[in-house]
Amino acid sequence: MKTLHALLIAITRAALMSPVANAQTTPTTTAEGNNELRALLATPGDAVRGKKAFSTCEGCHRKNASGRSDGTIPRLTGQHSSVIAKQVLDIRADRRNNPSMQPFVVDPAFTMAKLADIAAYLQSLPFEGSIGKGPGKDLSLGKQLYDRDCASCHGANGAGDPAKFNPIVAAQHYRYLLREVTAIRDGSRGNSNAEMVKVVQPYTPAEIDAVSDYMSQMAPTRP
């Protein structure tokens, strides 16, 4: 009995540690979402076609996908294709709250093949455009919190983890990060990893500010 239990734990651990197995586990909150995501991840994306399809998105995300430093629009350049895929499916199905973008991705002309292409295109993009960095008021506090509470998932350098759908947070716009971390704490973002919510919930406004500032100052990076 004891051995069987140990074996089960070992198998579960192995499954959790294998990137491929992980990408196929259940990251969204619905079975339908997970099936869609699995199908999407199995669809090969074409970055050249993706560049063309991205014209639907440029009005808001800008031509080079660099977003806006005022915090309204995130930078998408270099982001993991798995993260792009998950976030867009979550927005489309209302698991992530984004009423302004949703009409563009529920449109039947926006196919899953197009999304696979766009995700490949965005991941391939080099870092471009300027970053809205934070004021740099308390970066030592920001680093302390980040290393303690965030690095395990988002990586020491903010490069995320594509197999676990953990986004790159390095060099994202400060005002966007500030808004997202606040929304994650308050539960208004919609799709926030439950373990992350637990660590962010006790944060004071000054701590949210410091950690967001710190992430915005990290050099652009990929794993």
Ligand code: HEC
């Ligand atoms: C009407 C404006 C608008 C359009 C058009 C638009 N988006 Fe967005 N998008 C947004 C906003 C605003 C957010 C941030 C939402 C938030 O604050 O949670 C966002 C967030 C995202 C995110 C999540 C990024 C992250 O770091 O989590 C992805 C991925 C994305 N958009 C992809 C796309 C793609 C692909 C298209 C084209 C098919 C598109 N968007 C079209 C406004 C838009």
Ligand code: HEC
């Ligand atoms: C257990 C893993 C985990 C931990 C710990 C964690 N995160 Fe996250 N984080 C995620 C995942 C997964 C997402 C994507 C949200 C989703 O799809 O549910 C995310 C999303 C985010 C986003 C939104 C990025 C974007 O582009 O929209 C920010 C900002 C963020 N995390 C900051 C933090 C900060 C700050 C901490 C530490 C205080 C932290 N996270 C701790 C897993 C984690």
